[in-house]
Amino acid sequence: MKRIIIFLLSLLFLAGCNEITVMSYNIHAMRGMDGVIDAERICDVIMAEKPDLVALQEVDQLTERSGYMDALAIMKERCDMDGIFMKTFDYQGGGFGNVILSRFPIIEQRVVNLPARENYEARLLMMISCVTDRGDTVHFYNTHLDHHSGDSDRPVQMAAIIDIVTSDNATVILAGDLNCQPGSKPLNALDKILIRCVSEEKTYPANVPERIIDHVYYNVNGGLQCKSIYVVNETVASDHRPIVAKFKMSR
Numbered sequence: 001m002k003r004i005i006i007f008l009l010s011l012l013f014l015a016g017c018n019e020i021t022v023m024s025y026n027i028h029a030m031r032g033m034d035g036v037i038d039a040e041r042i043c044d045v046i047m048a049e050k051p052d053l054v055a056l057q058e059v060d061q062l063t064e065r066s067g068y069m070d071a072l073a074i075m076k077e078r079c080d081m082d083g084i085f086m087k088t089f090d091y092q093g094g095g096f097g098n099v100i101l102s103r104f105p106i107i108e109q110r111v112v113n114l115p116a117r118e119n120y121e122a123r124l125l126m127m128i129s130c131v132t133d134r135g136d137t138v139h140f141y142n143t144h145l146d147h148h149s150g151d152s153d154r155p156v157q158m159a160a161i162i163d164i165v166t167s168d169n170a171t172v173i174l175a176g177d178l179n180c181q182p183g184s185k186p187l188n189a190l191d192k193i194l195i196r197c198v199s200e201e202k203t204y205p206a207n208v209p210e211r212i213i214d215h216v217y218y219n220v221n222g223g224l225q226c227k228s229i230y231v232v233n234e235t236v237a238s239d240h241r242p243i244v245a246k247f248k249m250s251r
Helices: 003-017 041-049 071-079 154-166 185-191
Strands: 018-026 055-059 082-091 094-102 106-114 123-131 136-144 171-177 213-219 224-231 245-249
Touching: 018 041, 018 071, 018 136, 018 171, 018 213, 041 071, 055 071, 055 082, 055 136, 055 171, 071 082, 071 094, 082 106, 082 154, 094 123, 094 136, 106 154, 123 154, 136 154, 136 245, 154 171, 171 245, 213 224
Parallel strands: 018 055, 136 171
Antiparallel strands: 018 245, 055 094, 082 094, 106 123, 123 136, 171 213, 224 245
């Protein structure tokens, strides 16, 4: 009887381990709508949702304006997650870029510089390969596309991303501030390649959201399914609200 109980408990544990919670959050260099720079507040927002994988955009790392704060070290310690920072460009003695946090072991990391004109901000696509509790390998991508409303680099940046993810045969999750609303040409192009976790909730600006520009996408490799997605009702910590998607892997 004891062996049967242990076996059943093991099955329940493995069933629970096929779930992955993903967050995407543009943290506005940790400066909230109240003008306060607070990395720990950002961490509190993250941990309240208990994510396994987090894509953060607009991260100051060791910059003057953020008090030379080692934001990555604070996030890794307070969130109790592994993490990497990838610099988009040098800024005020440090760097400005993106972060991925992972509860799963990170076994590989890559970065691709996306096309950007000389007078526009540099943009990048970062990726980690991680191993879930169940032993599945997932490629988690994080990006932040050009913000210009008119003559934008988003179409060529999205084309570069599509080339990369279509050649990736692993289980793929892509998250980030794409600065594209549903129905836009760049998002329509990505919709043909990956599946979007569809949410009607707006994410920007945080106090009175007017646009849906933060997104989570995935492929079906590994039996991945997006079971739910929601926007966190956080109005102060950043100028964006975070978005959270919950996945199941059926394989």
